[in-house]
Amino acid sequence: MADTAVASGHVEHHAGDHHGPQGMLRYIWSTDHKMIAMQYLFTGMAMAVIGGYMAYVFRMQLAFPGITVPGFGQVSPGEYNALVTNHGSIMIFWVAMPVLIAAFGNFLIPLMIGADDMVFPRINRLSYQIFLASAVLLLASLFVQGGGFGGAWTSYPPLSAVGEYNQTSLGSSMWLGAVALEFVAFLLGGINFITTLMNARAPGMRAYDIPLVCWMIVIASILFMLSVGPLIAGAAMLLFDQVLGTGFYDPARGGDPVLWQHLFWFFGHPEVYVVLLPAIGVTIEIVATFARKKVFGYKAMLFTTVATGVLSFFVWAHHQFIAGIDPRMANVFMVTTLLISVPIAELLFVIIATLYGGSIRLATPMLWALAFIAEFLIGGVTGIFLGASGADIYFHDTYFVLAHFHYTFFPIAIIGTFAAFTYWFPKMFGKMMNDTLGKIHFWGTIIPFNFIFIPLFVLGIGGQHRRIYNYQHFPDLAGPGMYRLRELATIALLVMLAFQLVFFYNCIMSWWKGKAAGRNPWQANTLEWTTESPPPHGNWPEGLPNVYRGPYEYGHPDHDEDYWPQNQPT
Amino acid sequence: MIEQLSTYAADIDNVIILIAVLTGFWFFAAEGMLFWLIWRFRGKAGVNSEYLEGHEHHVHRWISWPHRIILVCDVIIIFFAVRVWYDVKQQLPEADSTIRVIGQQWAWTFQHPGPDNELDTPDDIFTVDDLHVEVDRVYHFRLESRDVLHSFSVPVFRIKQDAIPGRAITGWFEATGTGDYDVQCAEICGIGHGVMAARIHIEDSEQHQAWIAASSAAQ
Numbered sequence: 001m002a003d004t005a006v007a008s009g010h011v012e013h014h015a016g017d018h019h020g021p022q023g024m025l026r027y028i029w030s031t032d033h034k035m036i037a038m039q040y041l042f043t044g045m046a047m048a049v050i051g052g053y054m055a056y057v058f059r060m061q062l063a064f065p066g067i068t069v070p071g072f073g074q075v076s077p078g079e080y081n082a083l084v085t086n087h088g089s090i091m092i093f094w095v096a097m098p099v100l101i102a103a104f105g106n107f108l109i110p111l112m113i114g115a116d117d118m119v120f121p122r123i124n125r126l127s128y129q130i131f132l133a134s135a136v137l138l139l140a141s142l143f144v145q146g147g148g149f150g151g152a153w154t155s156y157p158p159l160s161a162v163g164e165y166n167q168t169s170l171g172s173s174m175w176l177g178a179v180a181l182e183f184v185a186f187l188l189g190g191i192n193f194i195t196t197l198m199n200a201r202a203p204g205m206r207a208y209d210i211p212l213v214c215w216m217i218v219i220a221s222i223l224f225m226l227s228v229g230p231l232i233a234g235a236a237m238l239l240f241d242q243v244l245g246t247g248f249y250d251p252a253r254g255g256d257p258v259l260w261q262h263l264f265w266f267f268g269h270p271e272v273y274v275v276l277l278p279a280i281g282v283t284i285e286i287v288a289t290f291a292r293k294k295v296f297g298y299k300a301m302l303f304t305t306v307a308t309g310v311l312s313f314f315v316w317a318h319h320q321f322i323a324g325i326d327p328r329m330a331n332v333f334m335v336t337t338l339l340i341s342v343p344i345a346e347l348l349f350v351i352i353a354t355l356y357g358g359s360i361r362l363a364t365p366m367l368w369a370l371a372f373i374a375e376f377l378i379g380g381v382t383g384i385f386l387g388a389s390g391a392d393i394y395f396h397d398t399y400f401v402l403a404h405f406h407y408t409f410f411p412i413a414i415i416g417t418f419a420a421f422t423y424w425f426p427k428m429f430g431k432m433m434n435d436t437l438g439k440i441h442f443w444g445t446i447i448p449f450n451f452i453f454i455p456l457f458v459l460g461i462g463g464q465h466r467r468i469y470n471y472q473h474f475p476d477l478a479g480p481g482m483y484r485l486r487e488l489a490t491i492a493l494l495v496m497l498a499f500q501l502v503f504f505y506n507c508i509m510s511w512w513k514g515k516a517a518g519r520n521p522w523q524a525n526t527l528e529w530t531t532e533s534p535p536p537h538g539n540w541p542e543g544l545p546n547v548y549r550g551p552y553e554y555g556h557p558d559h560d561e562d563y564w565p566q567n568q569p570t
Numbered sequence: 571m572i573e574q575l576s577t578y579a580a581d582i583d584n585v586i587i588l589i590a591v592l593t594g595f596w597f598f599a600a601e602g603m604l605f606w607l608i609w610r611f612r613g614k615a616g617v618n619s620e621y622l623e624g625h626e627h628h629v630h631r632w633i634s635w636p637h638r639i640i641l642v643c644d645v646i647i648i649f650f651a652v653r654v655w656y657d658v659k660q661q662l663p664e665a666d667s668t669i670r671v672i673g674q675q676w677a678w679t680f681q682h683p684g685p686d687n688e689l690d691t692p693d694d695i696f697t698v699d700d701l702h703v704e705v706d707r708v709y710h711f712r713l714e715s716r717d718v719l720h721s722f723s724v725p726v727f728r729i730k731q732d733a734i735p736g737r738a739i740t741g742w743f744e745a746t747g748t749g750d751y752d753v754q755c756a757e758i759c760g761i762g763h764g765v766m767a768a769r770i771h772i773e774d775s776e777q778h779q780a781w782i783a784a785s786s787a788a789q
Contacts, residue, residue, distance in 0.1 A: 294624075390582055
């Protein structure tokens, strides 16, 4: 496949469908990939606001125990558990995945490969509708009798399986149902991404001419589809335990609670890479454009990603070193876990090396992309402490773990999203964002972010465990020094949340009054920049593009300009 | 780092320090390289970027060599981590005494062997949320749960082990200093998880015998 030009597989729109539903109906029934991308984007952003609000409430409780939190009230232990559980669930399943994979995957894949839509537009629409239903179900679960599920996003049985133990029997089942529906939505979306990338590329676009972000989203979709099956089986058993009273996870009836942990983490670890890869893809696109550089080693990047994906299926039990598995197994899983540091380091080094010899412009999207690398490195190196079994005995389930994975997920889901959003905003809305406000928002997010989580690393090293709503019950953890650190983290969170208002203001003002963007404001090479901003239904009214070269031909010696769009004939 | 009060606490901390040194080196090298490149190749009017494919040897070696060194660092970390893991979790030394630790929503029950130093005899001493041990003695603990998952964590010992209903998991520790410290439940176990606090009282031989005598008399 690599070296043969792929025949055009453009989707034929039915005559009556060409303009799609009109008026408000198009917000519900549109099959246009860009409209679905916007729906995913705005739903994901709304969920991010809710997830951020939850973080605000429980961080206030942790820093100032017993306080009446403005906008919430006093936090009971049950509410605290429900808040941390749903904060985690929302940020991973209803923010990181819909925004990075579904929203940008839907928006970018057809535009970057020169197709007029997804291959299965109606499945695409169904995917969003199921996703929306899952979000509504999750939010509803917070308001039912007994309150929302509070057994952590990992949902370990027997706590999650038995109503008498978790005291939220309805909330637990609704949480589980919502997660299962979300998986269905992403399976449908994933089918579309993979098929579209394989079959609907512009004439002339060979495998190695595909922009890396498209590859990354598709590889992420494949990882998701391969890993989610066991978890869906596990979730069905958990639902039976909850609702029908079966005993799949009940040792008294021959079940085993640790089985769930294996099924969950067999999915849960690849899931980290499912959201990481799109963020790396976004970063590499932006770094290439703003450094005016060809990506350093396209194939190295692609094959390293595949290797990372394969390895990620063999590391899951590093989450369970002290969970009661055979201690000899820890040695095996530590080796695979530490090995994965090699391809991940390669991905980051390739991005850093792309800067070499460049001509770097520090526009807002580039700041976000560089911040992704700088911050994700912290998440990467702190992971080694947890992957090393001997050190994990101490760090397991402490705030060190929490700070570590926030240094991976925050760069992925927040920094990566802002990078993508500010980079493609001109294409999505046809207007330029205000760069000064963008930079204020950037520094107002990045600086407080570090002040939230570095204190939490220190608290973790000090032996503070997770998911405890009030540390005053633990004399060794109730000292004034530890409270200063908790207060520092909470205040930094408040500052960071306040700076998000700048972002929303900038979005609205730029969309309303911003400078017109034109087709290619960043002078980039990939195909989405060759059509109007925003692209109309069908993407290229003048006819779909042909592709003559790879996506990163910046500064080519045989060309006068420092960029060379993919669709320009030689 | 908090106090080291078990025989293996220093070993675990040394692994942590080793990893901190190795990853710290890579972290500062990578961040330094990143910021240097951003500064060195900042856009200037009239200066175009270089066209590099990525397989030129003089540039590629900047990636291939770090790779090999990272692999060596991984092997070093694996070696030391396995050694500590083996000592703490796999190879249990002969026990001087055995205790039973039972987690339930939301308290810890501790079964001490009593004056005869035998577990499961009538003179056993049961306490709730207070564990009494003697310094410089090897203890085995049998960890059980009556309902959901819990996790027995003593930060000053650096030990942690999940408790699973239906199983008895054995671990060990030997305290090297006296004092009263937190025992935490490290696995979320329901709405009372945040109050599932216990204390460990590490006593010298004299104090411990006195506690056994007083507790036995009370029973």
